[in-house]
Amino acid sequence: MAVFTRPRQALVIASALALTFSATACSSSGSDTNSNADSPECAAYKAYQGSDGEKVSIYASIRDAEADILQDSWSQFEKCTGIEIDYEGSGEFEAQLQVRVDGGDAPDITFIPQPGLLNRFAAAGKLKAASAETKAMAEQNFSPDWLKYSTVGGTFYGAPLGSNVKSFVWYSPKTFKEKGWQVPTTWADLLTLSEKIAASGEKPWCAGIESGDATGWPATDWIEDLMLRTVTPDVYDQWTTHGIPFNDPRVVSALGEAGKILKNPKYVNGGYGDVKSIAATSFQEAGLPILQGKCALHRQASFYANNWPAGTKVAEDGDVYAFYFPAVDPAKGKPVLGGGEFTVAFADRPEVQKVQTYLASPEYANARAKLGNNVSANKGLDVNNVPNPIDKLSVEILQDPNTVFRFDGSDLMPAAVGAGTFWKGMIEWINGKDTAATLDQIESTWPK
Amino acid sequence: MNFDFADEAPKLVMLLYGLVAFVVVVGGLLLLLDVVPNWFARRREARLVAVADAGPPAGAARARRPRRAEGLFGLFFLLPTVLLLLVGLVIPAIRTVVLSFMDGGSDAWVGLRNYGWLFSQDEIVRVLINTLIWVILVPLLATTTGLLYAVMVDKARFEAVAKSLIFLPMAISFVGASIIWRFVYAYRGEGQEQIGLLNQVVVWFGGEPRQWLQEPPLNTLLLIVILIWIQAGFAMVVLSAAIKAIPGDIVEAARLDGVTPWQMFWQVTLPSIRPALIVVVVTISIGTLKVFDIVRTATNGNFDTNVIASEMYNQAFRYGETGQGSALAVFLFVLVIPIVIYQIRNLRKQREV
Numbered sequence: 001m002a003v004f005t006r007p008r009q010a011l012v013i014a015s016a017l018a019l020t021f022s023a024t025a026c027s028s029s030g031s032d033t034n035s036n037a038d039s040p041e042c043a044a045y046k047a048y049q050g051s052d053g054e055k056v057s058i059y060a061s062i063r064d065a066e067a068d069i070l071q072d073s074w075s076q077f078e079k080c081t082g083i084e085i086d087y088e089g090s091g092e093f094e095a096q097l098q099v100r101v102d103g104g105d106a107p108d109i110t111f112i113p114q115p116g117l118l119n120r121f122a123a124a125g126k127l128k129a130a131s132a133e134t135k136a137m138a139e140q141n142f143s144p145d146w147l148k149y150s151t152v153g154g155t156f157y158g159a160p161l162g163s164n165v166k167s168f169v170w171y172s173p174k175t176f177k178e179k180g181w182q183v184p185t186t187w188a189d190l191l192t193l194s195e196k197i198a199a200s201g202e203k204p205w206c207a208g209i210e211s212g213d214a215t216g217w218p219a220t221d222w223i224e225d226l227m228l229r230t231v232t233p234d235v236y237d238q239w240t241t242h243g244i245p246f247n248d249p250r251v252v253s254a255l256g257e258a259g260k261i262l263k264n265p266k267y268v269n270g271g272y273g274d275v276k277s278i279a280a281t282s283f284q285e286a287g288l289p290i291l292q293g294k295c296a297l298h299r300q301a302s303f304y305a306n307n308w309p310a311g312t313k314v315a316e317d318g319d320v321y322a323f324y325f326p327a328v329d330p331a332k333g334k335p336v337l338g339g340g341e342f343t344v345a346f347a348d349r350p351e352v353q354k355v356q357t358y359l360a361s362p363e364y365a366n367a368r369a370k371l372g373n374n375v376s377a378n379k380g381l382d383v384n385n386v387p388n389p390i391d392k393l394s395v396e397i398l399q400d401p402n403t404v405f406r407f408d409g410s411d412l413m414p415a416a417v418g419a420g421t422f423w424k425g426m427i428e429w430i431n432g433k434d435t436a437a438t439l440d441q442i443e444s445t446w447p448k
Numbered sequence: 449m450n451f452d453f454a455d456e457a458p459k460l461v462m463l464l465y466g467l468v469a470f471v472v473v474v475g476g477l478l479l480l481l482d483v484v485p486n487w488f489a490r491r492r493e494a495r496l497v498a499v500a501d502a503g504p505p506a507g508a509a510r511a512r513r514p515r516r517a518e519g520l521f522g523l524f525f526l527l528p529t530v531l532l533l534l535v536g537l538v539i540p541a542i543r544t545v546v547l548s549f550m551d552g553g554s555d556a557w558v559g560l561r562n563y564g565w566l567f568s569q570d571e572i573v574r575v576l577i578n579t580l581i582w583v584i585l586v587p588l589l590a591t592t593t594g595l596l597y598a599v600m601v602d603k604a605r606f607e608a609v610a611k612s613l614i615f616l617p618m619a620i621s622f623v624g625a626s627i628i629w630r631f632v633y634a635y636r637g638e639g640q641e642q643i644g645l646l647n648q649v650v651v652w653f654g655g656e657p658r659q660w661l662q663e664p665p666l667n668t669l670l671l672i673v674i675l676i677w678i679q680a681g682f683a684m685v686v687l688s689a690a691i692k693a694i695p696g697d698i699v700e701a702a703r704l705d706g707v708t709p710w711q712m713f714w715q716v717t718l719p720s721i722r723p724a725l726i727v728v729v730v731t732i733s734i735g736t737l738k739v740f741d742i743v744r745t746a747t748n749g750n751f752d753t754n755v756i757a758s759e760m761y762n763q764a765f766r767y768g769e770t771g772q773g774s775a776l777a778v779f780l781f782v783l784v785i786p787i788v789i790y791q792i793r794n795l796r797k798q799r800e801v
Contacts (some may be wrong), residue, residue, distance in 0.1 A: 095765035120768055124553055213748045213766075273637030276659050279750070282634060416552075416767035427750045431662055444568075447552065447769070 040172045042080035044363050051351035052082030058355075059100070059107035061093035061340065073368040077358055083351050092418070101126050101346065108352045111161050111341035114411040116147040116418050118342055122152035128345045129155045131353040131430070137360040141378045144406045157362030162368075163340035163377040165214040165394040166221050166301040166408065167228075168322035170287050173315075175296060177210070178351055179371020187328040188230060191260060194267050197296050203270035205261055206295040207278045209430065216423030218283045218408065219430060221337065222262060222299060224409040226254040227326045228335040233404050240412040242446055247439035255435045262430065275338025277308070290320060299325060302375055302394040315389045324397065337399055339408040340377065378407075414447050421445040488521050493512035541781070548774035552767075563774035572776075575754045578668055579737065582675075582755060583783075586736040587729045590676045594683025594728070599713060602691055611688065622678065629674045633660040633746075664752035671753055676740050679735070683728045690724035691717060723798055730791045737784055741743035756780050 022116070062070055067089045078085055086109070090096055096115065101121065102104055121127045138147060138159035150157045169190075176183065181197070184190040197204035207405045209218040228236050231250050238244045239251060261267050265275055271289030272281045284307050287298035291312065298304075302322070305314050313319045327335055343359045345352050358364055362380020369376065369385040375394040383399075386392045395405055410418040421442045429438045495517075504715040551558050566572055594614075601610040616624060634644030635657055642648040661667045692716065704715045718725075740757035747753045749762070756776055764773025 095761075098765060098768065105544060118766075120553070124555075213744060269637075271637075271640075273635060273640070273657075273659075276662055277637060277661060280659060308777065414768075416763075416769055420762065420767045422764055424750060431751060441570075 003310050015186060029354065031415070039080075041076070041431075045077060045080035047183055048077065048081045048083070048326065048354040048358055050081075051354060053117065054082075054351035055084045055086055056109060056351070056352050056355045057086045057088070057107045057110045057347075058111070059090065059093070059097065060111035061091070062111070063089035063091060069371045069373065070368075073371055074355075074358070074364065076367065077355075077364070081354065083355060085355060090389070094415075095305075106346035108347040108349070109343060109345050109355060112344055113339060113341045114415070114418065115342070115407060116352055116412050116414055118150060118157065118344060119152050122155070122157055124345060127157050128348040130158050130345070130356060131348070134353060134357040134360060135160065141360060141362060141365075141380050143377070143379070143405070146340075146377050149255050149407050150344065158342050158344035158356060160340045161343050163375050163394075163398060164303050164338055165303050165327040165375065165397055166337040166339060167225055168300065168302055168304075168336070168390075169302055169325050169395075170290060170298040170304060170320055170322045171265055171296060172290050172319060173321050174294075174319060175290075181296070183323045184326055186326050186330060190223065190326055194261060194297070197265045202293075203266075203268060203295050204297055205268045205287050206270045206289050206298040207268050208256050208281030209271070209278055210280055210282040210284045214419070214423065215279070216426045218286075219258075219262070219278075219426035220410040220418075221301070222258045223251075223426070224252055224406075225299070225325055225335075225337045225359065226403075227251065227409065228337055228406055230254050230257060233335070236406055236409070239294060240407075240409045242413075246417070246443035246446060247436070251439060254434055255429070255439070276431055279427050281417065292409050303373075303392055305390045306373060307389065310394070310441045313392060322393070333404045334397070334400065334402045335404045335406065337406060337408060338377075338398070339411060373407070416443060416446060454573045461553065469771075475787040476657055485521075488517070492517060493678050497586060528723075544774045544777050547770055548778045550771050550774075553772055554770050557694050559773060562771045563779075565772055566775050566779060571754070572759065573759075574752055575749075575759045578753065579755045579783075581665075581668055581770065582672060582739055583733060583736045585669075585672050585734040586675050586679065586739075588671075588792035590679035591687075591729050593680040594685075594697055595687050595725070597680065598684045598688035598691055602688065611684065614684055617678045619679040620678070622741035623745050625674055625678050626742045629670075629677075630661070630746050633670060635659045661747050661753075662751045667747060667751055671742055671746055674746070675736065675739060677734050683732065686722060686724055686728050694720045726794055727791075730794075733787050735785075737780060743798055 067087065077083070077342060094114070096111075097107075097110060097117075104283050106126065111310035112121075118127070121294050135156050136157070142160055146160050146163075147156065150159070170238075171183070175181075179200075181193060182189075183195050194204040207218070209216055211217060224236075225251075235244065235250060238248070238431075239248070244250070262278065263275055268275055269277045269281065271292065271294035272278075272286075278286075283300065287300055287304060287307065288309070289295045290298055291308070304324060306321075308314060308320055315321060318424055319390040324334070327333070343356055345356055358379075362378055365381040366385045368374050369381055369391075370387070372387050373391070373397070375386075375391050377398045379399065381395060383392055386395050398405065410422050412418065413422065425433075425438045425442045428441075431437065456671050485617055486527075493506055547554055548562055549557060549559060553559075566576075597610075597614055601607050604610065620628070631643065632645045633647075634642075635647055636644070636658055642657055644657075646660060651657060660670055698716060698720065699712075707715065738757050739755055740761065743749055743753055743755050744756045744761075749755070749758045757780065760773050760776040760780065762773075763769045763776060
């Protein structure tokens with residue numbers, strides 16, 4: 001709205017230039033190429049050598065501290081191969097990627113966390129198919145469940161990078177011990193436990209779905225987790241691909257199950273208010289009242305471990321820990337909802353393919369895991385390299401043969417639904433709209 | 449929070465870079481806008497002096513020369529603007545219109561389907577209604593507030609201080625302002641410590657805290673308050689200047705005729721500042737049509753608060769429905785045109801007078 005602020009325009013321009021200036025100033029550092037390519041620690045990187053001095057640009061949504069760790073994780077690769085990886089993270093990644101690709105400024109590699117978005121770029125012919133080496137590496141290290149999400153029309157585009165497990169309920173082992181509560185193993189047990197806690201006068205659950213312009217996603221995870229538990233994996237797949245309508249009775253019943261907790265004023269929202277307060281509580285803050293004993297349970301992914309204040313002990317005998325979001329019928333296997341990013345490329349230069357292959361390798365997964373705060377579905381990942389207990393538990397769940405893994409449904413759907421009306425529908429649902437009307441509205445917006 | 453200089457050193461270095469770059473750029477701009485024109489002016493002066501020294505003009509040809517330099521100088525300033533307008537405005541506008549007749553992926557023609565969609569989806573109709581509410585209320589209330597304030601503080605004691613106070617919000621970015629107000633409207637359950645000013649006031653008076661931003665249509669009005677808060681200062685400054693520019697003899701003559709303050713306002717002040725009033729209303733109207741930051745920051749368009757600009761961004765950039773987003777953009781453009789035409793005609797009329 002620069003109309004009103006002429007004098008400020010100069011300031012804006014000046015500061016934009018200042019930013020560009022400082023950005024170039026810091027990216028032009030680090031020019032030490034592979035002086036030690038033949039040293040023993042570089043033996044593992046022999047296959048990737050031969051592109052000394054080439055540059056590969058990576059653009060993704062991972063920022064700040066996480067981005068620093070990411071860049072650390074491939075520094076050895078850079079040193080040994082002489083390939084320089086130029087990483088850029090952005091909070092507006094999803095919107096900006098489209099703009100950059102349309103504008104002919106696509107990055108070489110990008111980590112796409114939504115298979116729906118990956119599909120769109122692949123269908124538009126923008127993505128390059130993965131090289132034979134990358135494909136072989138991916139097939140060796142990831143289960144077919146995972147690889148199908150980055151396969152479009154029979155073409156494989158890239159391997160998963162990081163993963164997360166979403167089917168977790170956070171709780172306080174200390175409090176559970178004090179009050180004599182047991183970790184539930186079935187959905188019915190979980191509801192009984194909730195009732196028991198509510199009867200003692202405490203709100204059993206904490207929830208929050210506010211997340212800036214992505215508000216609503218934590219609620220979609222609830223629905224997906226319950227879909228996965230109340231229908232077969234096949235029906236779940238049909239639901240995410242519009243094989244069954246969004247307002248199918250089975251979806252209605254999954255929402256009903258989730259509503260037993262989320263829409264029950266006796267059960268939510270510990271520390272924040274009534275049911276409606278879920279829509280306004282940020283997902284980062286949502287679980288924190290567990291530490292003050294204002295609620296007991298919080299369903300959130302493994303990465304929520306990073307949200308606890310410094311000094312909180314996250315462990316089986318600590319201040320907080322998480323248990324597996326129980327199945328309705330444990331005899332039918334262990335459904336797990338999760339997410340992850342896929343390493344896909346807009347260029348097929350040899351050095352780009354080398355980086356893509358490397359990121360699919362067990363060497364990378366282990367190097368990254370050692371730096372902490374990371375889970376990967378890579379089968380070559382040694383659990384002993386994962387320092388933090390909740391990540392360890394996640395890796396174990398992912399590697400468990402009983403696990404029926406399904407990707408986050410909203411990420412599989414077209415963005416107009418998966419990042420649009422599904423999120424918005426959940427906000428309205430929490431805000432009081434009834435289940436049938438919510439689902440009808442979402443169904444009506446599925447792109448034709 | 450501990451602040452350790454050693455830890456923050458890289459950030460401080462960046463800050464230093466920023467400062468240096470800022471000085472360089474602003475210095476460059478000043479150089480361009482001040483030193484260069486002055487140099488041209490001095491040269492022209494020197495030429496004129498030279499011409500004058502050469503004695504009586506021998507012919508028209510010699511006198512024309514300085515004028516050509518002036519034309520070049522004009523071009524020097526015009527060319528970048530024209531180029532930038534073309535690249536940054538005209539061409540994208542045409543492209544947007546073209547895209548609005550294509551599908552989400554911009555590869556097939558769909559005719560008027562996107563425009564049909566615009567008026568058939570309940571959600572989008574809600575968006576259009578909200579935008580209408582904004583564009584009626586904001587210019588009206590912001591201008592009225594600014595005008596009343598300007599009249600009231602005119603020639604009062606501490607006028608400068610009073611004016612700065614209401615002008616201050618202008619210096620805050622839209623996003624910043626929205627975050628501030630989001631805290632004002634923040635909610636915590638009954639019996640808990642309220643962190644939002646509004647709910648705290650409600651609790652003090654014995655009421656129950658409410659989730660202000662989740663209750664349509666109240667929430668749209670509360671968002672509108674934010675923009676009024678920002679814009680009233682702008683209206684006040686312009687209108688106050690206009691009031692001060694009313695010739696003293698008119699005011700004096702009215703006084704001698706014995707007008708009441710009420711008559712003074714309606715029959716002297718208001719007609720005299722009419723042109724300034726129109727400029728303010730038009731400027732705020734156009735700005736309001738484009739409102740985006742406030743809605744996006746405060747509610748992200750949820751709870752029935754969405755407006756055209758923010759839905760346009762969602763459709764085009766987040767959902768990959770470029771066609772529908774473009775149709776919204778074109779519609780917004782069409783809405784702005786009459787206001788702009790009115791403004792231009794108004795300016796012309798003034799110039800003729």
